[in-house]
Amino acid sequence: MLAAAVGLPAGLGLGLLVALGRLDPLPAILTMAGVMALTAALILPRFRDLERISRFAADLSDRGDLPVPVPRHSRAAAELAQSIARLRRSWETQSGQLKSLALSHETVLDSLPDPLIMVDPGGVVRRANLAARLVLGRVLENQEVTQVFRDPLVLEAVEAVLAGAGGREVPYVVPVPVRRDFTLRVEPLPTATAEGAVAMLMLHDITTLVRMEQMRADFVANASHELRTPLSSLLGFIETLRGPAHDDAEARDRFLIIMQEQAQRMNRLIEDLLSLSRIELMEHTPPTGAVRLERVVSAVVGALEPQARAQGVTVETALPDDLPAVIGEREELAQVIQNLLANAIKYGVPAGASAGRVEITAGTLRRGPVAMPQATRADCVFVAVRDHGDGIPKEHLPRLTERFYRVDSARSRQLGGTGLGLAIVKHILNRHRAAMVVDSQVGGGTTFTVYLPRAASGQQLDDDPPGPSPRPARGNPAAA
Known part of the structure; x- marks a missing residue:
């Protein structure tokens, strides 16, 4: 052609x-x-x-x-x-x-720790990072924002920004499976993305801050209450002694005994608060010495033997002779064992029984629990204090180390507890880069197991004798 x-x-x-x-x-x-x-x-x-x-x-x-x-x-x-x-x-x-x-953009978005969601002018989700999918629990792309968030404050903020308003910030709560508190920020994007998104929702987790603020408020309220109660009692008895009972020798002697008990209660509380404050100041400085844990346990058991005998509690120990040394400070580790053992003695007698039994065991593990820091988890030493008391309901276990937290407040005060013992234990173990695991069964007793990092072979030992205070430590009364 x-x-x-x-x-x-x-x-x-x-x-x-x-x-x-x-x-x-x-x-x-x-x-x-x-x-x-x-x-x-x-x-x-x-x-x-x-x-x-x-x-x-x-x-x-x-x-x-x-x-x-x-x-x-x-x-x-x-x-x-x-x-x-x-x-x-x-x-x-x-x-x-x-x-x-x-x-790269997708990887960067998915690597962000905070949830991030992008929506188009119609309020449809065009992109969501991995954190958003994990927090909100489902695939979010192509879902309307009204299906993702049911909170009126969030929807009003999104609607306002899509209508041309500036950025908005509102609180947002994810109630399940565990309550988490967020601040949710809605911001317009400078230009539309390739997917057509024009606004961005960013969630910042403030759960820890909210809990810390609540704990601070609870601490102030509880400390005030703990001090006010014995102080009011003292003032009442003083007023009575200056008035109607001024010349009543029998009443005066009885009131003075009660006043002494209340003053001792305040003194114990103040000592524990000061001790807790000192430990918190040192919490970020880990100890460097090496301690033979079995010596610490033996000394504490001997110091608390009179208290155990008075309560009708038998303390049994099973400590290996070749137990490796641990990294720690002797006095603080003695306080840990003392607080745990004192709790076990106080709350280790089952209801209706006249005697109880406490067992202390120790050993080594190739790897500690996940609660320990990664750097100290290998080759750890554990010591467990087990009582055979009434046990602790599971709902109380996560809060045992909170300050002033009590399972049975009346019984705790009756036994002289301040509610700070396990809080002190927690902060000492934090400083030692250690951990504590609590296992309890209602009617079957409670076991507190402490995991400590093992000292290096040949490390210099602190051979000074442990000196636990002869005054029994005040444990958190939740430690049944």
Whole structure:
């Protein structure tokens, strides 16, 4: 077809010469055939080269892995093929960069610790990072924001920002499976994203801050109450002694005994508060000494033996002779064992029984519990204090180390507890990069297990004798 199109002018010229009688028909036909054959031989291969390049360019958008055709008859076609090949390489490079950039953005978003959600002008979620999916518990993309958040404050903030208002911040609570408190910030985006998102919702977890503030408020209220009660009692007895009982010797002696008990109660509370304050100041400075734990336990058991005998409690110990030394400060570890053992003695007698039993065991583990810091978890030493008392209901276990937290407040005060013993234990163990695990069964007793990092072989031992105070430690009365 191409040869016929190219040979048409030559054919018309030859036909005109034949018509004028200047050329015989046969030579004209032969000449015409030769021209067409020559034209086909010279042009048709070039046309096929161009046709192959045209098909390659047309198929390139669907299949990027097609080989580049190699024209053999046309220099222009070869240059065109090289240009298309360079264009494809450039496109592949840019496409790869865009994919890497998109993947990088996705990775960055998913690595953010705070939940982040992007919505379009219609309030439909266009993108959500991994933290948002974990907190809100489902796939969020293509969901309407009203289906994701049911809080009216959140929806009002989103609606206002989508309508053109500035950023808004509101509180938001995720109630299940465990309550978590957030501040939710809604901000307009400077430009729409590729997905069409125009606003961003950011959630910042403030659960720890809320709990700390609540604990601070509870601490102030509880400390005030704990001090006010004996102080009011003292003031009442003083007023009585100055008035109606001024000359009543019997009443005076009885009141003085009660006043002394109340004063001792306040003194114990103040001592525990000061002790807790000192430990908190040192909490970020871990001890470097090495302590033989079995010596500490033996000394504490001996110091509390009179108290155990008075309560009708037998203390049994099973401590290996080859127990490795632990990293720690002797006095603080003695206070830990003393508080735990004092609690076990106080609350280790089952209701209705006249005697009880406390067991102290120790040993080693190749790996401690997850509650221990990763750096000190390997090759740890444990000591467990177990009583056979009434046990602690499970709902109380997570709060045992809170200040002034009590399972049975009346029984605790009756036994002289301040509610700070286990809080002191917790902060001492935090300083030692250690951990405590509580296992309790109602009616079956409670076990407090302390895990301590093992000292290095050959580390210098602190051979000074432990000096636990002869005054029994006030444990948290929740430690049944």
